[in-house]
Amino acid sequence: MMREEFSAADMPSGVIRCSEAQGALHAYVDGEFGLLANVTATQLSVHVLACSPCAAFLGQLKALQQRLACSCGCEAPAELRTRVITRITQMHVNGDMFAYLDEVRVEDF
Amino acid sequence: MLCIPDNSPVIDTQLSWPALGLGPMIGTDDAESLKDGVALPAVIDQPSPHNLTGTGPTVDLDTETPAERLARFEREAVPLMSGLLAHARKRANGDEYLAFDLVQMTYEKAYRHFAQYRPGTNLRAWLHRILDNTHNNIYRSQRRQPAAISVDGLMADQESDAALALLGDFPSAEQMALESLPDDDIQTALAALSEDFRKVVELADGQGYAYKEIAEMLDIPLGTVMSRLSRARNKLRESLRDAAFERGYLDAASAQVSQP
Structure with a gap:
């Protein structure tokens, strides 16, 4: 489903778009959130708590990660x-x- | 632009502010906050019709002896350790000792509360949830120390972190499908990736290495690690969505690409 695209200038300050949120969620599930300079954790959680597609995306990323963690043949020592x-x-x-x-x-x- | 969906996860469940880590939860003891880690939301407790992760014969929890429970734990929970370790490494930011400790604490808590785990439901998700919770508790106890409290921004970030940690527990159809697909499908989807993409995914998701370590190992810039990883994951989701559709785990509507 496509939503109307807004340019950064149209956005209220501090609100992030789905594309930014989803990019940040990749880093978030990797525990690498600290690397991102453009999105704060507060911005991200405000967005994700209000946006069900992004919330679903987070769940899917976590599930994918859990499956891959068991599927790449690396054994715990x-x-x-x-x-x-x-x-x-x-x-x-x-x-x-x-x-x-x-x-x-x-x-x- | 932000949409406020009518099926927002906050609305259709019974999350309270303390459960989001935004209030009175601060300073509760480990035993109390552990409840969040063990009592999964009802929606995930529903046995999924095609759930292949919680296998084994039906168990009568009332008559099971402690020895039988230990055996069942070793048979079902212990084999999931590699995946938990990869997850723990991410949470531990490359601190291998902390990652080991997280895995051990997770198994201790899981074993102590194993009677609460409903056989046939997703054991892997249950264990990973306990691991996240254990990690959050460590954060929380660190926050009580003055150094961490002095930075407002840091506190806000950690609270948000606690809020986000809970969100994955309200699974979409696609998430349920991902959780129940056979390992073969995961392997097939991985094999279909190009070499470059597969390597990054295996190091990041398979083994839990940090971006920086992967960048060094593969001798590519950090930004390339990040972009390859997100593109690889999107490709994987795509092929796994197709696989789930073919197996009848997803209907045509849910199998559509639903990128916001």
């Missing part, structure tokens, strides 16, 4: 795998009696 499995087994054996340790760790991060 064995070290991490072992660490996670050991920890979960520990939680299982201990009935997760050390759950409070995680809360402490997250707070202290």
